[in-house]
Amino acid sequence: MKLYDAPWAPSPRRVRIFLAEKGIEVPREVIDLRTGAHLTDDYLRINPRGAVPALELDDGEVLCESAAICRYFDALHPDPPLFGATPLEIGRIESWTRRIEGDGYAAAVYVLRNTAPAFKDRAIPDAALTITQIPELAARGAIMWEGFTQALDRRLADREWIAGGGYSFADITALVTLDFARAAKLVPPEGLTQLARWHEAAAARPSATA
Amino acid sequence: MKLYDAPWAPSPRRVRIFLAEKGIEVPREVIDLRTGAHLTDDYLRINPRGAVPALELDDGEVLCESAAICRYFDALHPDPPLFGATPLEIGRIESWTRRIEGDGYAAAVYVLRNTAPAFKDRAIPDAALTITQIPELAARGAIMWEGFTQALDRRLADREWIAGGGYSFADITALVTLDFARAAKLVPPEGLTQLARWHEAAAARPSATA
Numbered sequence: 001m002k003l004y005d006a007p008w009a010p011s012p013r014r015v016r017i018f019l020a021e022k023g024i025e026v027p028r029e030v031i032d033l034r035t036g037a038h039l040t041d042d043y044l045r046i047n048p049r050g051a052v053p054a055l056e057l058d059d060g061e062v063l064c065e066s067a068a069i070c071r072y073f074d075a076l077h078p079d080p081p082l083f084g085a086t087p088l089e090i091g092r093i094e095s096w097t098r099r100i101e102g103d104g105y106a107a108a109v110y111v112l113r114n115t116a117p118a119f120k121d122r123a124i125p126d127a128a129l130t131i132t133q134i135p136e137l138a139a140r141g142a143i144m145w146e147g148f149t150q151a152l153d154r155r156l157a158d159r160e161w162i163a164g165g166g167y168s169f170a171d172i173t174a175l176v177t178l179d180f181a182r183a184a185k186l187v188p189p190e191g192l193t194q195l196a197r198w199h200e201a202a203a204a205r206p207s208a209t210a
Numbered sequence: 211m212k213l214y215d216a217p218w219a220p221s222p223r224r225v226r227i228f229l230a231e232k233g234i235e236v237p238r239e240v241i242d243l244r245t246g247a248h249l250t251d252d253y254l255r256i257n258p259r260g261a262v263p264a265l266e267l268d269d270g271e272v273l274c275e276s277a278a279i280c281r282y283f284d285a286l287h288p289d290p291p292l293f294g295a296t297p298l299e300i301g302r303i304e305s306w307t308r309r310i311e312g313d314g315y316a317a318a319v320y321v322l323r324n325t326a327p328a329f330k331d332r333a334i335p336d337a338a339l340t341i342t343q344i345p346e347l348a349a350r351g352a353i354m355w356e357g358f359t360q361a362l363d364r365r366l367a368d369r370e371w372i373a374g375g376g377y378s379f380a381d382i383t384a385l386v387t388l389d390f391a392r393a394a395k396l397v398p399p400e401g402l403t404q405l406a407r408w409h410e411a412a413a414a415r416p417s418a419t420a
Contacts, residue, residue, distance in 0.1 A: 055301075063301045065308040072301030075294075084285075091265075091273045091282030098275040103336070123350070126313070129357050134346045140333070147339050 003028045003069075004046060004054040006038070010105070010180035011066040012053040013210075017172045018070045020207035022077050026055075039127055050127030067097075070169065082169045092163040096155075096170035100162075103148035104177045110141030111184035145181065149188040149195060156194035160201070167205070175202040213238045213279075214256060214264040216248070220315070220390035221276040222263040223420075227382045228280045230417035232287050236265075249337055260337030277307075280379065292379045302373040306365075306380035310372075313358035314387045320351030321394035355391065359398040359405060366404035370411070377415070385412040 005012045005028045019026060031037045031052050038050045047054040047064050055063040055072065063069055074083055084090035113119045114137040123131040152174065155162060162170040178199055181187070188195050202208065215222045215238045229236060241247045241262050248260045257264040257274050265273040265282065273279055284293055294300035323329045324347040333341040362384065365372060372380040388409055391397070398405050412418060 057298075061298075063305055065305045067308055068301045068305035071304045072297050075297035075300045087282050087285035088267075088271075090285045091278045094281045095273055095275045095278035098277055124354065126357065129353055131350055131353060134344060134350065136344045136346070140341055140344065143339055143341060144334065147336065 001026060001058055002056045004031050004043070004052050004056070005029065006031050006033050006052040009033060009052055010176045011051070013179075014066045014172055014176045015053045015069050016210040017176070017207045018082060018169065019073065020210035021080065021082060021167070021172070021205075022073060024073055024077055026073075044127060048128060049125065051125045067169075080166070082167075082172070084163070084165070084168065089163065089165050089168075092165075093168045093170050096162050097173050100148075100152070100170060100173045100177055103144055103151070104174070104181070107141040107144035107148060108177065108181035108184045108186055110137040110144070111186060114138055114141075115184075141184070142186070145186045146189060149192055152198075153188070153192035153195040156198045160198075162198070167202070171198075171202055172207075175199070175208065179203075211236060211268055212266045214241050214253070214262050214266070215239065216241050216243050216262040219243060219262060220386045221261070223389075224276045224382055224386045225263045225279050226420040227386065227417045228292060228379065229283065230420035231290065231292060231377070231382070231415075232283060234283055234287055236283075254337060258338060259335065261335045277379075290376070292377075292382070294373070294375070294378065299373065299375050299378075302375075303378045303380050306372050307383050310358075310362070310380060310383045310387055313354055313361070314384065314391070317351040317354035317358060318387065318391035318394045318396055320347040320354070321396060324348055324351075325394075351394070352396070355396045356399060359402055362408075363398070363402035363405040366408045370408075372408070377412070381408075381412055382417075385409070385418060389413075 003015065003026045005016065007030065031043055037043060038052060044050055046056060046062055049064065051064065053066055053069055055069045057063070063072055071083065084093045113123045114133040114135055119133065121130050121132055123133045161167050162174055213225065213236045215226065217240065241253055247253060248262060254260055256266060256272055259274065261274065263276055263279055265279045267273070273282055281293070294303045323333045324343045324345055329343065331340050331342055333343045371377050372384055
């Protein structure tokens, strides 16, 4: 088994934090995105999209998508239950994970992929497609970001962690999103004290530096 | 418990098909999207985004996001295991579900929400935000759609169902996506015989008309 990893990108970090919270060690190969190692023939044979992370299993099968890799490991190692233990926890964690991805992470991707010169003609992360940038999406991303961070701050007003129980996949997803968004120059608006408190606590966990 | 439902929209249909495959009956209230019932104060008290589906539990808590509602019911009623039974099945189903959502469903949403007059200033489904349409996203959606349908056709060349085992949440997501995309005038390119075979079989299941 081998995890194709990259130091800067948000999706590989989501998997690393998840594995660290679970106490799982996996052999890794680092793909250097700055030199375009993810777009070489060698890596495209692993994942034709040219995206990290990817998990190569011992029989050669490759699992892509960070959430899928996390769920695979969760099924192998259920404790701690980062996707929830009861039906209600499971529902809440999935609901907030989807919302964080669809509102917050998508906002940061809209801005970064549609404005940064490094992503010219690669405005979505699929090496098989030529997708030109649409700079107007940066304004849309900024509106979404403000709504997202305010909603998350309200959610955290009476909860330590986002889904309401312990630290979960929703918190991991939000931590990765907030830190990644800084690359798109998106930060939470001033005065979101609950979100700031939560971020400090999530970033202080040992897993955050995985 | 009450499921807020709508007849035309794709996300409520995903939940209905899921429940039908599980044999679960849930009391429903239909929200008429054509008359704007999802944007009334009454419904915004249930889900401030104005989106369907939403699942109201007996204590008043509301679960949003179709995938989260399905996972909640899956935890209550594990059989049949539409999210997979083994770690590898679970990983494959999640990976393909994410890909279908991110490539195919997103493509249809890009086209429809950014071109249809009905979605003026509501280019993303959040009633709390004013999001203007970006017509250029229709061209991006068309490119994504072609790549998505071709990839899915290749995937189905040696498999009855998308994830490789039995009918799963990935198939439900793809069926809903393909049927919804017709509203955006997106159909699979000619000659994708595996995808056509799969669609015929998925659409023939009793759950497809739920």
